[in-house]
Amino acid sequence: MKKLLIASTSTIHGGSYLSYLSNELDEFFEKVETVLFVPFARPGGITHDAYTEIARKGFSSLGKNVVGLHEFRDVSKAIEEAEAIFVGGGNTFLLVSQLYKNEVMTPLRSAVLSGTPYLGSSAGSNITGLTMQTTNDMPIIYPPSFKTLGLVPFNLNPHYLDPDDQSTHMGETRETRIREFHQFNNQPVVGLREGSWLRVAGDEIVLKGKLSARIFEQGKDPYELSSGNLLEF
Amino acid sequence: MKKLLIASTSTIHGGSYLSYLSNELDEFFEKVETVLFVPFARPGGITHDAYTEIARKGFSSLGKNVVGLHEFRDVSKAIEEAEAIFVGGGNTFLLVSQLYKNEVMTPLRSAVLSGTPYLGSSAGSNITGLTMQTTNDMPIIYPPSFKTLGLVPFNLNPHYLDPDDQSTHMGETRETRIREFHQFNNQPVVGLREGSWLRVAGDEIVLKGKLSARIFEQGKDPYELSSGNLLEF
Numbered sequence: 311m312k313k314l315l316i317a318s319t320s321t322i323h324g325g326s327y328l329s330y331l332s333n334e335l336d337e338f339f340e341k342v343e344t345v346l347f348v349p350f351a352r353p354g355g356i357t358h359d360a361y362t363e364i365a366r367k368g369f370s371s372l373g374k375n376v377v378g379l380h381e382f383r384d385v386s387k388a389i390e391e392a393e394a395i396f397v398g399g400g401n402t403f404l405l406v407s408q409l410y411k412n413e414v415m416t417p418l419r420s421a422v423l424s425g426t427p428y429l430g431s432s433a434g435s436n437i438t439g440l441t442m443q444t445t446n447d448m449p450i451i452y453p454p455s456f457k458t459l460g461l462v463p464f465n466l467n468p469h470y471l472d473p474d475d476q477s478t479h480m481g482e483t484r485e486t487r488i489r490e491f492h493q494f495n496n497q498p499v500v501g502l503r504e505g506s507w508l509r510v511a512g513d514e515i516v517l518k519g520k521l522s523a524r525i526f527e528q529g530k531d532p533y534e535l536s537s538g539n540l541l542e543f
Numbered sequence: 544m545k546k547l548l549i550a551s552t553s554t555i556h557g558g559s560y561l562s563y564l565s566n567e568l569d570e571f572f573e574k575v576e577t578v579l580f581v582p583f584a585r586p587g588g589i590t591h592d593a594y595t596e597i598a599r600k601g602f603s604s605l606g607k608n609v610v611g612l613h614e615f616r617d618v619s620k621a622i623e624e625a626e627a628i629f630v631g632g633g634n635t636f637l638l639v640s641q642l643y644k645n646e647v648m649t650p651l652r653s654a655v656l657s658g659t660p661y662l663g664s665s666a667g668s669n670i671t672g673l674t675m676q677t678t679n680d681m682p683i684i685y686p687p688s689f690k691t692l693g694l695v696p697f698n699l700n701p702h703y704l705d706p707d708d709q710s711t712h713m714g715e716t717r718e719t720r721i722r723e724f725h726q727f728n729n730q731p732v733v734g735l736r737e738g739s740w741l742r743v744a745g746d747e748i749v750l751k752g753k754l755s756a757r758i759f760e761q762g763k764d765p766y767e768l769s770s771g772n773l774l775e776f
Contacts, residue, residue, distance in 0.1 A: 354719055355726035401723050403682075443683055448720040449636075449676050451727050456685050486587055487681040490634050493588035494684050 313338070313427045314461060314510035316438050318468045318502035318519075320368075320399055320431040327368035328431075330505055334518065335372055338427060338509075339394055344375040346392035350408035351400025351433040365398060379414070389417045392426055399432025399468075402445040406437060407453040419459050428461070432468045439465040440497050444488060462510060463497070463543065470501030470524055485524075485532065492528040498543050499526040508541065515541040546571070546660045547694060547743040549671050551701045551735035551752075553601075553632055553664040560601035561664075563738055567751065568605055571660060571742075572627055577608040579625035583641035584633025584666040598631060612647070619650045625659055632665025632701075635678040639670060640686040652692050661694070665701045672698040673730050677721060695743060696730070696776065703734030703757055718757075718765065725761040731776050732759040741774065748774040 315331070315338055322330045339345065349361035362378035369376045376396075382388035389395065395418070397405070409415045422428045430438050436445050437458040444465040473483040482490075488499050501524035502508070509516045517523050522534040527543070535541060548564070548571055555563045572578065582594035595611035602609045609629075615621035622628065628651070630638070642648045655661045663671050669678050670691040677698040706716040715723075721732050734757035735741070742749045750756050755767040760776070768774060 352723075352726070353715070355723045401720075404723075404727075443685075444681060446681070447715075448724055449678065449682060449689060450720075450724040451676075452689050456682060482586070482680075487634075487683075490585075490588045490637075491681060491683040493585070494637075 311425055311512040312422050312461060312510060313425065314422065314438060315427075315429045315507055316435040316462070316466065316502070316510065317429070317431040317507040318435065318470070319504050322505045327364060330519075331507065332372065334507070334509070335429070338429070339372065339374060342374060342394040342427065344377060344392075345369055345394045345396050345429075346379055346388060347376050348379045348395065348397040348405075348409075348414075348434070350379075350412075351398055351402065351405035353398070353400035361398060361400070365396060369396075385412050385414050386417045389414055389421050389426075392421065394427040394429070395421065396429040397431075397434030397437065399434055401450055402433040402436045402442050402447045403449050403451050403453055405433045406442050406456070406458065407451045409437070410454045415459065419461065422459070422461055435466050435468050435502070438462055441465060441495070443495060444491055444499050446484075462508075462515065464541075465491075465495075465497050465499045467499055467501045470503045472524075485526075488526045488532075492526065496528045498528075500524075500541065501526065501532075506537070517541060544658055544745040545655050545694060545743060546658065547655065547671060548660075548662045548740055549668040549695070549699065549735070549743065550662070550664040550740040551668065551703070552737050555738045560597060563752075564740065565605065567740070567742070568662070571662070572605065572607060575607060575627040575660065577610060577625075578602055578627045578629050578662075579612060579621060580609050581612045581628065581630040581638075581642075581647075581667070583612070583645075584631055584635065584638035586631070586633035594631060594633075598629060602629075618645050618647050622647060622650045622654050622659075625654065627660040627662070628654065629662040630664075630667030630670065632667055634683055635666040635669045635675050635680045636682050636684050636686055638666045639675050639689070639691065640684045642670070643687045648692065652694065655692070655694055668699050668701050668735070671695055674698060674728070676728060677724055677732050679717075695741075695748065697774075698724075698728075698730050698732045700732055700734045703736045705757075718759075721759045721765075725759065729761045731761075733757075733774065734759065734765075739770070750774060 506519035739752035
């Protein structure tokens with residue numbers, strides 16, 4: 311049975327790395343000693359080593375070891391043998407490019423479908439959806455495809471931001487962008503606000519965290535899903 | 544001699560379509576009767592006809608006619624014979640996909656290099672740069688390439704937004720995103736704030752409008768360029 315935590319962000323304002331998720335992570339990774347970390351999204355362009363060190367610190371308070379995927383020669387085997395996987399945030403175009411380049415998209419999908427627990431934050435959450443086309447990131451690198459893991463039957467928009475009525479800025483709001491997406495694509499989009507996450511157990515998907523999520527379906531007005539509720543389309 | 548106006552936006556807060564640019568447009572399009580409008584970026588997913596109508600209204604106060612590129616069977620010929628060209632904003636991924644699909648990237652570049660005046664706003668400005676990789680838009684469609692017109696020797700970031708010190712939102716700032724871009728790409732990036740534009744005459748590029756622009760060069764700290772100054776790398 312597939313088990314995922316799909317988090318909007320790794321860190322909420324005023325908190326430390328993953329701290330807002332610590333209770334959930336304790337339970338989710340209960341039987342896990344070592345988490346395999348995928349550092350490919352490189353937030354702010356930091357190195358794989360530096361990023362893995364951040365994840366290592368974050369997980370040390372939970373009593374878990376962390377190893378970086380970049381430390382393995384046979385990345386496919388590393389994924390296959392992992393007790394649990396965490397794909398960190400950063401730039402989604404870079405992450406997806408690297409997943410294709412290193413040929414880990416398929417083994418990653420297989421591992422999660424066969425029950426390896428998967429934690430994603432931000433870009434690492436984006437790739438659990440059908441495509442990466444509702445990312446907020448800049449296209450700093452050209453990936454061979456926008457198709458992602460398809461572990462859930464929709465797309466994600468992490469760090470979802472409500473339109474600011476007070477703003478004088480004329481750039482598009484997040485809602486406008488997702489409406490444009492639905493001119494060309496028909497999968498639903500789940501806008502996850504900061505501090506929200508989805509817990510996936512098989513086909514059951516629950517929204518967790520303090521805030522509601524904003525759901526966009528093609529041809530419908532967007533609507534809110536309250537925390538604690540099942541996500542169903 | 545190439546002549547371009549590269550505007551951050553079509554509309555500033557409280558103004559009407561193109562109104563903040565009207566003096567500049569009067570001069571820039573002085574000898575032009577009819578402007579060829581490229582509506583491919585479809586802001587908010589509106590139709591080519593609806594978008595062309597917006598451009599038509601915006602230009603009517605300047606006494607100019609507007610025709611939409613989508614109204615022509617031979618788009619290549621329409622561009623070649625145009626007195627002036629305006630590429631409107633919207634989604635850059637969509638715009639670039641359509642420009643490649645309709646095979647107008649090359650004729651568009653040739654027309655501007657041979658002197659046809661070119662106005663771009665937002666997405667229409669993005670494509671004057673070397674690549675579209677510093678767009679803020681969502682990747683709602685997969686373009687065959689990120690390469691764009693290369694009419695200026697840098698990339699654009701329209702609607703440039705300064706980091707908000709008061710924000711508790713943990714998504715990346717524009718500056719962080721551009722720093723990530725420079726991990727993998729070496730062309731300079733010009734962050735154009737709302738109400739700013741570049742006027743290009745041959746190799747001379749001047750910043751216009753009330754605000755300064757933020758310039759990002761690989762390996763350097765970002766810096767400000769004041770309005771009225773030449774852009775030189």
